[in-house]
Amino acid sequence: MRRYQIFIDDQPKWQSSFSALNIEIDISVSDLGTPRGNALLRVYGVPLDEIKTSKQYEGKYVSIYGGMGKGMPLANPSQYGLLATGKVHQCFGNWSGTDQYIEFNIVPDDRAKNITLEWVAGSSLGDALKAALSAAYPTANITNLTDDVKLDYDNHGYYSSVEALATIAKKYNPKLVIIKNGGDITITDKPKDTSKTISINDFIGQPTWIDANTIGFTCVMRGDIDLTTTIDMTMAITGNTQQGAYGTQKNMLTETGKFQVTFVRHLGNYRNTDAGAWSTTIEAVTL
Amino acid sequence: MTQKRTFASNINKFADQKNAVAVEQLPMSLPCTVKSITGALVTVSIDVDSGFDLPDITIGICGFTQILQIPISVGDTGLAVASGVNLVDSSPVLRQEGNLCGRVFVPISNAKTVAKNINNLVVTSNFSDGSYYTNPTLMFTQFAAFVAWANTHKHSSTGTPPFTLFAGNICTAGA
Numbered sequence: 344m345r346r347y348q349i350f351i352d353d354q355p356k357w358q359s360s361f362s363a364l365n366i367e368i369d370i371s372v373s374d375l376g377t378p379r380g381n382a383l384l385r386v387y388g389v390p391l392d393e394i395k396t397s398k399q400y401e402g403k404y405v406s407i408y409g410g411m412g413k414g415m416p417l418a419n420p421s422q423y424g425l426l427a428t429g430k431v432h433q434c435f436g437n438w439s440g441t442d443q444y445i446e447f448n449i450v451p452d453d454r455a456k457n458i459t460l461e462w463v464a465g466s467s468l469g470d471a472l473k474a475a476l477s478a479a480y481p482t483a484n485i486t487n488l489t490d491d492v493k494l495d496y497d498n499h500g501y502y503s504s505v506e507a508l509a510t511i512a513k514k515y516n517p518k519l520v521i522i523k524n525g526g527d528i529t530i531t532d533k534p535k536d537t538s539k540t541i542s543i544n545d546f547i548g549q550p551t552w553i554d555a556n557t558i559g560f561t562c563v564m565r566g567d568i569d570l571t572t573t574i575d576m577t578m579a580i581t582g583n584t585q586q587g588a589y590g591t592q593k594n595m596l597t598e599t600g601k602f603q604v605t606f607v608r609h610l611g612n613y614r615n616t617d618a619g620a621w622s623t624t625i626e627a628v629t630l
Numbered sequence: 631m632t633q634k635r636t637f638a639s640n641i642n643k644f645a646d647q648k649n650a651v652a653v654e655q656l657p658m659s660l661p662c663t664v665k666s667i668t669g670a671l672v673t674v675s676i677d678v679d680s681g682f683d684l685p686d687i688t689i690g691i692c693g694f695t696q697i698l699q700i701p702i703s704v705g706d707t708g709l710a711v712a713s714g715v716n717l718v719d720s721s722p723v724l725r726q727e728g729n730l731c732g733r734v735f736v737p738i739s740n741a742k743t744v745a746k747n748i749n750n751l752v753v754t755s756n757f758s759d760g761s762y763y764t765n766p767t768l769m770f771t772q773f774a775a776f777v778a779w780a781n782t783h784k785h786s787s788t789g790t791p792p793f794t795l796f797a798g799n800i801c802t803a804g805a
Binding site for chain 1: 684725729
């Protein structure tokens with residue numbers, strides 16, 4: 344059984360059941376240095392009063408949980424989890440034909456502005472980023488897990504967005520990512536210690552190599568996989584479908600082992616019967 | 631059905647935003663004021679109304695080398711000229727640094743700078759070779775004393791003052 348729960352300002356609002364409303368979600372989860380667009384949530388079948396007052400949700404925090412609940416043999420409830428949390432940037436209702444729905448445009452948070460990086464000679468990049476982000480997000484809980492990158496000269500800068508700050512930081516530490524999840528910001532350059540298994544049952548289609556050392560695949564919706572999660576694909580017996588591969592390579596096993604997740608996209612259409620309509624697309628790099 | 635804006639307008643907006651980020655990451659040369667001097671480096675505050683809380687930066691001085699070193703005083707105005715790569719460290723790397731890094735102080739005048747005399751090289755500080763120093767005021771007073779002595783002294787052989795006087799030709803500034 345597909346399962347979802349949507350909280351608005353930590354209050355449960357909609358959730359899956361036999362009579363649940365249909366929802367559509369398209370949530371891209373990436374680090375702040377690699378923006379992939381805002382998240383979309385659309386809730387169908389809402390009454391007209393809800394459509395009329397949809398503006399009430401703007402500025403509120405939305406948490407979307409998804410995955411599979413108990414039910415069919417292959418459904419694995421342990422894969423259910425938080426897909427994304429963010430702030431409603433826009434919310435509007437629509438009544439078109441027989442469709443009545445409200446649509447949420449969700450952003451990670453207010454866009455931080457006027458960020459000043461004071462990276463003093465001899466201090467670590469992670470600490471300098473933490474200080475800069477503390478000023479930009481005064482209420483955020485910021486964790487720095489990076490290995491130290493230190494310079495013997497001052498390297499200050501000013502940036503209008505976290506995106507600009509994060510892309511500069513990557514020039515000194517290519518693995519460094521800044522991840523914002525609700526009120527938590529993590530600066531890290533390491534994969535998470537705990538690994539999640541992608542079993543062959545979970546795949547929708549074939550994994551493919553999409554870039555140097557980067558693999559992309561689609562699987563059943565996984566709320567338990569987040570950025571920097573380590574995924575274990577040792578059990579996957581899948582072919583190499585890279586376009587340029589020789590015929591013999593296509594029949595070989597693809598790279599198995601451990602990968603670090605760099606990008607997650609959750610796509611969902613609760614009432615659509617297609618497997619791909621409740622799925623997660625993941626990009627990950629080899630470890 | 632939900633496509634409210636055309637692809638063309640979206641892709642243009644996207645390009646504008648990406649470009650704005652890339653341009654901001656490049657350093658701009660910015661006006662500054664000297665706050666302190668340490669060795670051959672000055673610490674300057676950036677004098678722009680930006681909305682950012684810009685930190686003071688410690689940078690080298692243009693025209694300040696082993697053989698020619700210009701005097702700088704606290705409060706001097708100038709331009710923190712951007713090079714894009716680190717200049718303070720001895721081994722710069724060709725990569726994009728923070729946009730306040732890689733600068734050099736170039737002293738410049740502004741409307742508040744008092745012009746002493748535009749036709750003269752004006753030096754109000756000392757000349758030095760590192761061991762000894764002098765300055766125009768000292769040189770002029772000492773030279774005036776020398777001129778006075780030259781024109782009034784008596785020769786030991788004859789006991790008479792000089793037949794012709796030495797003018798010295800010390801001019802007042804601007805002449």
